[in-house]
Amino acid sequence: MHRRLALAAAAALCGTLVLSACSSDGGSGDSAKAASGPVKLTFWAWAPNMDKVAEVWNKAHPEIQVSVLKQAGGDDLVTKTITAAKAGNAPDLMQAEYQALPTLVSNDVLADVSKQVGGAKSQFADGVWKQVTLGSDAVYAVPEDTAPLAFYYRQDLFEQYGLKVPTTWDEFAATARALKQKAPDKSLTTFSANDPGLFAGLAQQAGAKWWTASGDNWKVAIDDPATKKVAGFWSGLVKDGAVDNQPMYTPAWSKALNDGTQIGWVSAVWAPGVLTSSAPDTKGKWAMAPLPQWESGASVTGSWGGSATGVTTGAVKAGHGDAAAKFATWLNTDPEALAALVQQVNVYPAATSAQTGGLLSAAPEFFSNQPDFYPKAAEIAKGTASAAWGPNVNVAYSAFKDAFGKAAQDKGDFGAALSTMQQATVEDLKKNGFQVG
Amino acid sequence: MASPPPVPRAVRRRGSLAPYGFLGPATLLFTLFFALPIGFAVYLSLRASRVKGLGLGSHARTEVWAGLSNYTSALADSELLSGSGRVLLYGALLVPTMLGAALFFALLLDVPRVRFGAFSRLVIFLPYAVPGIVASTLWGFLYLPQVSPGYYLLTRAGMSGPDLLHGNGLYLAMANIAVWGGTGFNMIVIYTSLRALPAELYEAARLDGCSELQIALRIKIPMVAPSLVLTFFFSMIATLQVFAEPMTLKPLTNSMSSTWSPLMKVYRDAFVQGNIYSAAATSVVIAAATLLLSFGFLKLVNKRANGGS
Incomplete structure (x- = not known):
């Protein structure tokens, strides 16, 4: 009989996480503490080798340390993040597919970071940028890769x-x-x-x-x-x-x-x-x-498909919003980061400079017949x-x-x-x- | 006024507290990990999420009291009913086949002077140790005509194999996985109770001229009826909860919908569509239906047992 009840319990557990969201709001304002040591950010991403790209950042930025937690992609990641956000356990940064952005925004998971990342607009094609603004003045993520x-x-x-x-x-x-x-x-x-x-x-x-x-x-x-x-x-x-x-x-x-x-x-x-x-x-x-x-x-x-890097409302509440936005911008616009993204993560970068530059001069090995x-x-x-x-x-x-x-x-x-x-x-x-x- | 002597009172108090002390841990665990979660699921099933405006930006969603509306929509959803229908059909195929095979193997193993008894028992039981997801992946490969060695051999022999991933074949495919995985366990349960029967019964029967077949039919099967009821009860509940197997086969075929079994619908609502409230209501409905069926069955069996004796 356990399995049936385990399900009810699982459903209930989700609910418990929802409830605890109310209590966690008060305790998350640790911005004062953050000033003393390096800011530690968590980044949920499913792309392979994203941790290696974060390492490049961590070496150059001792004051903001990003740790990548590898996720399984797919539909349930959206639900997982929404649940975590309600419980106050959301990561500071997350990789999200474009089509999931409105769902994440409407569940209060992603923060508007237009002030911090708005300047990056010119680095992306208009159609791509529109997907991270949801047609508004807000900006909810920085485009990472596109998939034409x-x-x-x-x-x-x-x-x-x-x-x-x-x-x-x-x-x-x-x-x-x-x-x-x-x-x-x-x-x-x-x-x-x-x-x-x-x-x-x-x-x-x-x-x-x-x-x-x-x-x-x-x-x-x-x-x-x-x-x-x-x-x-x-x-x-x-x-x-x-x-x-x-x-x-x-x-x-x-x-x-x-x-x-x-x-x-x-x-x-x-x-x-x-x-x-x-x-x-x-x-x-x-x-x-x-x-x-x-x-x-x-x-x-x-x-x-195609995905973007978003900053969560949890990160903003904890006073890490600026740091997280800085990383998201670096990850998707800095030449060094883009090189790492292309070579390590194998994505087709959203930044237009990276699409036409020397980074992608060689064809994928499987397509060596099409230089x-x-x-x-x-x-x-x-x-x-x-x-x-x-x-x-x-x-x-x-x-x-x-x-x-x-x-x-x-x-x-x-x-x-x-x-x-x-x-x-x-x-x-x-x-x-x-x-x- | 004379107060009652103190010693007996202390003794009485200690005596009355001890049972509670023993009961405490169980009650605490029961409350924490059983009653509370269920209670919370029931609470959630009465809630819903409401959006204001476009639903974008912060605080666009609020949780509101929904009354019984999650229940009415869960019960009105024809997918829940047709999912239950599919599961019943699957169970009607699975349970008799599996228990029949389990009983058959148990009786065979119980025949005197059986060879390789321990080995056969282990081999029949082994699939039970394979997790459902692994078993389904394995069988899924075998069901895909393009990659299955079985279909390859059939084609080489000029025959075409059955379509096991679509239409009615899907029920066979599903039941087969469960029969493969479950027969061993049920066989062990029945075999154990067969071994517990006193040997004098058989001796007496043999003296009376009973063949092994007659012993099996006339003595063994009636004597192990309680364990047959038990295995039927377990199998029925496992059938109603079928989830891992159809979820694993789903990506392989167009014919397995995301609401094929009632539990799959709960999963879809909660983790694909992000609606834990409707999922909670559906789980409560499923739990109630399973409880009703299980107790109904037990009651029926008890009544017949009492009436017969």
Whole structure:
């Protein structure tokens, strides 16, 4: 009988943490103490080797010491941080994906650091900066990395089957169908229902703005014409069996990439890292091309992921706000830090100077056949459509997984799945007391 | 006035305090780690978070009294009901198969002059020592046609394997993991009570001309009925709480939704959607339903036992 009760206990424990938030406010004003010794900051991040970058800072700044606590990425990190913040145990700094920022801000986790980091604005593309301001005068984080979408394909197999790299989505569909005719057991790619981030990026490219605020009202437009167009496009391909319908990041998917059953992948600039581990036998056989376009000749892309460094309200209350903001700015704009980020953490930095500078002159090892990988990526990144996130992306994303999972499996109507996603998102907002107009 | 003699009073007091002293630690632990958390879950289930304005900036969210609204929405959510339906179907497949196999193996091991008894017992029991998540990952690999050696052999033989990750196959896939992991444990429970039966019974039966099969059917099974009830009771509760296995299989298939089992819905509400209030209400509902089912079952069994004797 314990396990059932353990669950109730777990739920209750979360609650206990919530309650203790009331009592911790009084005790956290240790700014006076901080003046005597070095300021000690904690930084929750999931990117590998972030501690090595922090070491570079720690050596140069004995007065502000940052220790990195490695986190597992994903949805539950957002909840974990919110719970920790309520309990007064939040870290001083955190790595957060762009789409999680509104949720974190609305739960009072991230502080407005516009005064401390506002000067860094010029170092980033406008669309990227907009994501950390949430369209307001406040600044809630400093952009760390961006993840513009591109099309990855097996150069050798495209040649073998006489396929041309698609530049528009129409050509993409034609390529998928042509491949099926020539090699029925192969697929151009798969429509995966287990990572809503990719679908969100594709919708951004088509011009979707899922969440917009006006006055005190949120408007949710997940089923807007642009997203419907994207959903309809993939729905058609899945229905005809022109692309696979099984999820990504499974052993079966890795095998399909590795043995050439799937010969393409719509992915972000971080794809080389995934391909290195998932499809090790295909080294040097892939190439990156710009994402296919809805209008021929355009050069628009969306994003799949990307993250920023935020300063928490807890850090500000403890009098560490300035120190934390200083580190966040250094981490994402200082040449030395950016070099460490690129070389140690393997991110595609958000700072424009780092994207075009000498840091990224060499292509990723897995793409040694494409020496101009990063200049090309910088070219693609220029056309990144801005994203529009709202306070319950987590709810929309979990609705996507269930609704599109079912639709993809049944080769059914993606339009209905999109309506389900819209409805779940609006209902959740209303339930929480948001005004939805 | 004459006061009562002091010595008996002291003795009486010491006598009346001692039980409380013994009870104290248990009561304290029970309150701290059992009653309080449950009470708090119930409290949370009556609360909700409300937002003002756009919900951005500090202090945009406040916790408010929600009455029973979390309960009404939990009960009105069709996913909770269909999740329960899925779990019942899974249990209907799992429990009879697992207990049947456990009983069968226990009876086989109890046959006199059985060879490799200790070894077989260990081998059948071993999967129980494998954590559910590890077992599910392992079986998940075997269920994926593209990477499974089983499917490879079937294809080589010109046959196509069953689709175990979609549709009704998913129930088989799930039940199989639990049967694999649970049979050993239940077998040990039944086997232990078989070993406790007096050997004279069998001797008498053999003198009367009973075969081993008849002994098993007529004597052993009726005699171990209490442990069958016990294992059924445990299996039923484990079924209602199924969580780790579907969570592990979920990323491998489109057909496992995030609310496949009721506990998965609690997890999704609390840790994916960040709504601990609704999660608390759903857990209270699940706890109540499980309690009701468990006690209902025990009562039913007791009634039949009493009626029969």
